[in-house]
Amino acid sequence: MLPRRLVDFSKVSLKTELFGLPFETPIFLCPVASHRMYDPEGELAVARAAKARQTEILLSTNTSTAIEDVVRERGKPVMYQLYAAPRWEMTEKMVKRVEDAGTSIMAWTVDTLGGRNTETYTRYRRMDKRPCEACHGKEGPARLERRVMYKGIDLSKMATPDPPHTWTTIERLKKLSKMKLLIKGITTPEDALLAREHGADGVIISNHGGRAEASGRGTIEALKDIVDAVGPAFPVLIDGGVRRGTDVFKALALGARAVGIGRPYLWGLASFGQAGVDRVLELLNAELRLAMRQFGTPEIGRITRKAVTWR
Numbered sequence: 001m002l003p004r005r006l007v008d009f010s011k012v013s014l015k016t017e018l019f020g021l022p023f024e025t026p027i028f029l030c031p032v033a034s035h036r037m038y039d040p041e042g043e044l045a046v047a048r049a050a051k052a053r054q055t056e057i058l059l060s061t062n063t064s065t066a067i068e069d070v071v072r073e074r075g076k077p078v079m080y081q082l083y084a085a086p087r088w089e090m091t092e093k094m095v096k097r098v099e100d101a102g103t104s105i106m107a108w109t110v111d112t113l114g115g116r117n118t119e120t121y122t123r124y125r126r127m128d129k130r131p132c133e134a135c136h137g138k139e140g141p142a143r144l145e146r147r148v149m150y151k152g153i154d155l156s157k158m159a160t161p162d163p164p165h166t167w168t169t170i171e172r173l174k175k176l177s178k179m180k181l182l183i184k185g186i187t188t189p190e191d192a193l194l195a196r197e198h199g200a201d202g203v204i205i206s207n208h209g210g211r212a213e214a215s216g217r218g219t220i221e222a223l224k225d226i227v228d229a230v231g232p233a234f235p236v237l238i239d240g241g242v243r244r245g246t247d248v249f250k251a252l253a254l255g256a257r258a259v260g261i262g263r264p265y266l267w268g269l270a271s272f273g274q275a276g277v278d279r280v281l282e283l284l285n286a287e288l289r290l291a292m293r294q295f296g297t298p299e300i301g302r303i304t305r306k307a308v309t310w311r
C-alpha cells in the first residue's frame with residue numbers, strides 16, 4: 001500500500017452503490033448458514049446490528065430465520081444467496097418468495113456444487129459425544145423439507161431431479177425474476193467472462209472462505225485479473241480472509257465494488273450476540289476510514305490501483 005500525505009480528509013465517506021442501490025459502506029455480511037447455532041437470536045441479532053451500522057446483508061438459503069423476519073429487523077430488504085434446490089420447482093418457489101420479500105439482488109453460490117472436503121468437521125464430530133437432541137430438540141437435525149426457506153414446499157410432489165447445473169442454469173435463473181443475479185464462487189477470469197456471457201449481472205469472487213477447493217489460493221490473488229477481464233462496467237465483489245480495514249481497502253483498490261466478511265461477524269455473534277456483530281462492524285469500518293485517510297482517498301470512488309504496488 002502506498003500512503004499519500006497532506007490530502008484534505010476532513011470528510012471521509014464510505015458511501016457507494018451497487019445496481020443503483022445505495023450502500024452506506026462497501027463492507028457487507030456474507031451468507032453464512034444457521035446463525036442460531038451461534039446465538040439464540042441468530043439472524044435477528046445480526047439484522048439489528050446491521051441496521052445500526054447501516055450494513056447490507058446477503059442472507060443464506062440455509063438461514064435459521066425466515067427472510068421476512070430478517071427484513072423486518074433490518075428495516076429494509078436484504079440481498080439473498082441462493083443454493084439451487086434439488087428440484088427446480090423448489091428453486092422457483094424460493095426465488096418468488098424472496099422477490100416478494102423485496103430482494104432485488106440475488107447471488108447463486110456455485111463453488112460447492114462439486115462437493116468439498118469436510119475432514120475437520122468429520123474429525124471433530126467423532127469427538128462430540130452429545131446427543132443430537134441436546135442442540136436440535138426432539139426432531140433432530142433439520143431435514144431439507146424442514147429448513148426455514150423450504151417450509152411449505154412438498155418435495156414428494158416434485159419427482160424430477162434437476163439436470164446437472166451448468167452455465168445455462170444462469171439463463172434459467174434469470175427468467176425466474178427481475179432480480180439482479182450475481183454468481184458467487186468465481187475465481188478465474190474465464191469463469192467471470194462465461195458468467196457475463198450467460199447473462200449474470202456480476203460475480204462474487206469467493207472460495208467459500210477457503211472451504212471449497214481448499215487449494216490455499218487466496219481470493220485477492222484472483223481479483224486483479226478478473227477485473228481486467230470483465231472491465232469496470234461488470235460488478236465484481238469479493239470475500240475471503242478479510243480481517244482488517246486495510247484488507248477491504250486493498251480489495252477496493254484492485255477493483256472490487258464491495259467486500260464481504262463471513263467468519264469475523266460470526267466470531268462477534270458467538271461471543272457477544274448482537275453487540276459482538278455491532279463491534280466487529282464498528283472496528284472494520286473505523287479501520288477502513290483510517291486507511292482512506294492514510295492513503296489520501298476520502299471517498300470510495302477515489303480508491304484506485306495507484307494506492308497499491310500490486311497493479
Ligand SMILES: Cc1cc2nc3c(=O)[nH]c(=O)nc-3n(C[C@H](O)[C@H](O)[C@H](O)COP(=O)(O)O)c2cc1C
Pocket residue numbers: 030031032033060061062081109184206207208209210239240241242260261262263264
Ligand atoms: C460457517 C460458514 C458457513 C457458510 N455458509 C454459507 C452459505 O450458507 N452460503 C454461502 O454461499 N456461503 C457460505 N459460507 C461462505 C461465506 O459466504 C463466505 O464466502 C466466506 O465465509 C468468506 O470468508 P471469511 O469467512 O474468511 O470472511 C459459509 C462460511 C462459513 C465459515
